[in-house]
Amino acid sequence: MSELAIHGDYAYLVERDNLIGDKAALKQITRVPVADLEPVALDGELPVVTKEVVRDLIPDLKQWNGYVQDKVEGMAIAPDGTVHVMTDNDGVDDASGESFYWRFSLGQ
Numbered sequence: 258m259s260e261l262a263i264h265g266d267y268a269y270l271v272e273r274d275n276l277i278g279d280k281a282a283l284k285q286i287t288r289v290p291v292a293d294l295e296p297v298a299l300d301g302e303l304p305v306v307t308k309e310v311v312r313d314l315i316p317d318l319k320q321w322n323g324y325v326q327d328k329v330e331g332m333a334i335a336p337d338g339t340v341h342v343m344t345d346n347d348g349v350d351d352a353s354g355e356s357f358y359w360r361f362s363l364g365q
Contacts, residue, residue, distance in 0.1 A: 264334040264363070266291055269311065271332050271342075278324040284314040286332065286340070314342065317359060326357060338363040 260271035267288040274283040287308040295304050318325045331343035344357045 259328070259330050260332040262332050262334045263291065264338070268294065269332065269334060269340075270308070271314075271329050273327070273329050275327050277327040281315060281318075281325040281327065284318060284325070284329050286311045286314065286342075311363070312340075312361070317342070317361075318344075318357070320359075321357065323355070326355070334363070 258270050259273050262269045268291055269286055269288045272283055272285050272287055274281065276282060287310050289306045289308050293304075293306045297303060314329055315325055318329075326344040326346055328345050328347075329342060330345040331341075333341045335341070339360050339362055341360045342358070344355075346355055
């Protein structure tokens with residue numbers, strides 16, 4: 258998980274596998290109902306919640322006709338349900354340094 262945003266009755270999570278290109282298999286936004294989240298003591302048993310996949314981000318990441326970026330790191334959800342997503346690829350010697358930003362509606 259690389260990001261968490263609350264919108265309405267749900268907690269939205271960005272899940273990713275940190276893999277790049279053809280090896281990338283998991284880049285998605287899922288959600289869980291906030292009502293299902295329960296606090297527990299640090300040494301307590303963690304509750305299990307049911308997540309729902311909202312959007313597979315791999316097709317989005319392929320829209321620029323390059324390789325699938327490894328790190329979807331930013332997500333914000335506007336009051337109207339527009340989801341803003343961003344990649345971060347560090348710009349170090351072994352990465353292209355490209356970052357992508359796109360948006361879509363929770364209804365799509």
